[in-house]
Amino acid sequence: MGKxxxxxxxxxxxxxxxxxxxxxxxxxxxxxxxxxxxxWARKTTVAERxxxxxxxxxxxxxxxxxxxxxxxxxxxxxxxxxxxxVEFSAGIIASFAQNAEEWLKDDVLQVExxxxxxxxxxxxxxxxxxxxxxxxxxxxARFAAPVLAVGNTVVLKHAEICPETALALDGLFKExxxxxxxxxxxxxSHDQISTMIADDRIAAVSLTGSERAGAIxxxxxxxxxxxxxxxxxxxxxxxxxDVANLDAAVEYAVGGRMENTGxxxxxxxxxxxxxxxxxxxxxxxxxxxxxxxxxxxDYGPLSxxxxxxxxxxxxxxxxxxxxxxxTGDNEPNGNWYTPSVIAGVTPEMDVYxxxxxxxxxxxxxxxxxxxxxxxxxxxxxxxxxxxxxxDLERAERxxxxxxxxxxxxxxxxxxxxxxxxxxxxKSGYGREIGxxxxxxxxxxxxxxxxx
Numbered sequence: 001m002g003k004x005x006x007x008x009x010x011x012x013x014x015x016x017x018x019x020x021x022x023x024x025x026x027x028x029x030x031x032x033x034x035x036x037x038x039x040w041a042r043k044t045t046v047a048e049r050x051x052x053x054x055x056x057x058x059x060x061x062x063x064x065x066x067x068x069x070x071x072x073x074x075x076x077x078x079x080x081x082x083x084x085x086v087e088f089s090a091g092i093i094a095s096f097a098q099n100a101e102e103w104l105k106d107d108v109l110q111v112e113x114x115x116x117x118x119x120x121x122x123x124x125x126x127x128x129x130x131x132x133x134x135x136x137x138x139x140x141a142r143f144a145a146p147v148l149a150v151g152n153t154v155v156l157k158h159a160e161i162c163p164e165t166a167l168a169l170d171g172l173f174k175e176x177x178x179x180x181x182x183x184x185x186x187x188x189s190h191d192q193i194s195t196m197i198a199d200d201r202i203a204a205v206s207l208t209g210s211e212r213a214g215a216i217x218x219x220x221x222x223x224x225x226x227x228x229x230x231x232x233x234x235x236x237x238x239x240x241x242d243v244a245n246l247d248a249a250v251e252y253a254v255g256g257r258m259e260n261t262g263x264x265x266x267x268x269x270x271x272x273x274x275x276x277x278x279x280x281x282x283x284x285x286x287x288x289x290x291x292x293x294x295x296x297x298d299y300g301p302l303s304x305x306x307x308x309x310x311x312x313x314x315x316x317x318x319x320x321x322x323x324x325x326x327t328g329d330n331e332p333n334g335n336w337y338t339p340s341v342i343a344g345v346t347p348e349m350d351v352y353x354x355x356x357x358x359x360x361x362x363x364x365x366x367x368x369x370x371x372x373x374x375x376x377x378x379x380x381x382x383x384x385x386x387x388x389x390x391d392l393e394r395a396e397r398x399x400x401x402x403x404x405x406x407x408x409x410x411x412x413x414x415x416x417x418x419x420x421x422x423x424x425x426k427s428g429y430g431r432e433i434g435x436x437x438x439x440x441x442x443x444x445x446x447x448x449x450x451x
Contacts, residue, residue: 004163004187009076009301009335018163021187026196029184033126033153034201036181041123041151046101049149053097056145056176060090060137063172071136071165075304076335077260078297089141091417092433099418100149103435104442116449121442123151124227125203128196130217132208133159133303134263139208140169142421144183146438152203153181155196157188161304193217198224204441207231208265211355211426229430229440231265231422233355234383237376238268238412240277241369241389241398249277249388250284253361256386256412258292258339261299262359263307265427266384268412269355270362272372278365282326285341289361290327292339301335302358308335311358318342318351326363353380369398377403383423386412405431 005017021029041049060067068082077085107119129143136159144154158166166185173183188196196202197220205228207217214230221228238256243249256268273281292298302308315330319342328340339359345352351362366372376385384406389395392409399407405423408414415421420436422428430440 003189004160004166006074006164007161007304008073009303009305012305012334015073016164018187020189021192023192023195026186026188026192029155029186030126030196030199030201032181033155033184034181036179037123037125037153040179040182041148041153044151046104046149046151049151050097050100052177053093053100053145053149056172056178057090057094057097059172059176060086060093064090067137067168070168071162074162074165075133075136075159076301078300080297081260085135085138088415088417089137092138092141093145095418095434096145096149096438099435100146100438103438104150116447118447118449120445120447121150121439122445124441124443125152126201127152127154127441128193128202128205129154129156130193130205130207130209130213131156131158133161134260134265136162136165137169142432142437143206143208144173146432147206147441148178148182149438150442152441154183155202156183156185157193158185163187194220197221197226202226204228206430206432206441214428227441229422229432230428231430231432232383232426232428233357233381234265234267234423234427235269235353235355235379235381236266236384236386236404237270237272237372237379237402238386239372239376239388239398240271240273240281241372241387241391241394242274243277243388243390246277246281247284250281250288252386252388252412253285254288254292257289257361258299258359259413261302261337262339263303263357265355266406266415266421266423268361268386270364270376270379272364272366272375274372275365275367282343282363285361285363286326289339289341289359292359294336299339299359302332302337303335305335307357308332308337311337311356311360314351314354314356315340315342315360318345318349321349321351322346323349323351328360347378352378355381369394373398373401377401380426381423382425383427384408 109117170185208231214232324344326341418434420431422431
């Protein structure tokens with residue numbers, strides 16, 4: 001058996017395992033996707049492909065309970081959050097179905113020499129997607145839907161702990177009407193991924209994952225002269241500058257940190273509070289984190305023993321280096337990790353520049369906007385941010401100076417089904433979702449007419 005296995009993180013029990021792909025199966029996947037690109041994707045219209053995407057979105061909603069249960073067992077997300085993820089994924093797919101023709105329409109350019117000049121958006125070929133476990137439906141939706149809408153085909157390598165999600169998605173795409181080879185799931189190894197990236201039949205690569213994985217894929221794609229989109233880690237700031245309703249700020253901060261048991265790349269990981277609010281905010285925030293209840297579905301287990309070991313080690317090192325644990329114990333029970341808050345973190349500590357992928361918040365006090373901005377930008381990551389401030393002009397001024405790809409003002413969780421998502425610095429590059437996402441894997445082909 002291969003390393004693709006379902007291990008229930010709540011219990012540690014392995015409940016299913018699947019064979020990894022053979023080299024012959026990888027070759028078959030590449031050949032099938034290439035054939036589908038030539039014989040289907042290039043010969044269908046955007047409207048025809050959009051109709052299939054709409055059917056795919058409908059199937060997500062028809063099977064929402066069944067689909068949610070699959071990855072609830074695989075990676076531990078609370079069941080109601082799983083259902084919300086399936087629903088959000090359906091919304092993203094439907095958005096591409098409904099807007100693809102508008103987003104992909106030709107651009108007629110006004111040029112100096114007056115010749116008719118048009119840019120058409122067409123497919124590139126076979127796009128390799130490497131997807132993570134933390135949002136196993138959502139990540140695939142935001143990658144595959146625009147890729148197919150443009151007129152590409154997909155070879156998808158899903159996370160090793162989510163093989164049944166991968167198989168369920170493969171079935172959904174086929175049931176929605178996509179032909180053989182349009183969307184191909186492969187249980188590939190790292191070596192096989194490298195081989196695929198180097199293969200001339202792969203036109204481009206999209207990865208959502210760790211900084212380390214992103215660096216490896218970017219290097220391999222660059223060597224093969226392939227475009228890639230990378231959505232990597234994050235250590236997002238939640239800035240509390242000036243608010244009349246501190247309770248609302250606390251609520252959004254808790255939500256931003258606890259979403260998906262803290263296993264979100266754009267979760268609010270560093271809570272940065274202006275000094276005049278700090279003591280009151282600290283008291284309320286720590287109490288709210290301490291009150292999180294697994295039995296109520298506030299959080300679940302971490303996704304795996306490996307994830308639990310990593311987070312425990314990072315927090316343990318932070319405490320050894322002088323950080324203070326305000327709530328929590330850094331003593332997980334299996335993969336169940338008690339939600340925690342640490343404070344007293346300084347630039348000399350390892351954790352200052354790390355991403356904590358779990359329900360642990362870092363709490364900081366600042367005395368000026370300039371200090372808040374400097375602290376925010378000191379991270380090697382640059383994915384998202386939240387700015388809480390009743391003065392919207394001030395909030396925007398601060399947001400303008402943050403080295404991030406996204407700024408949410410006066411709330412966390414402002415993602416949308418047609419809103420671009422992505423970051424800068426070590427959080428990666430490129431955008432997903434909406435008009436900006438659909439453009440990433442499109443050939444902007446120039447047409448010039450002499451007469």
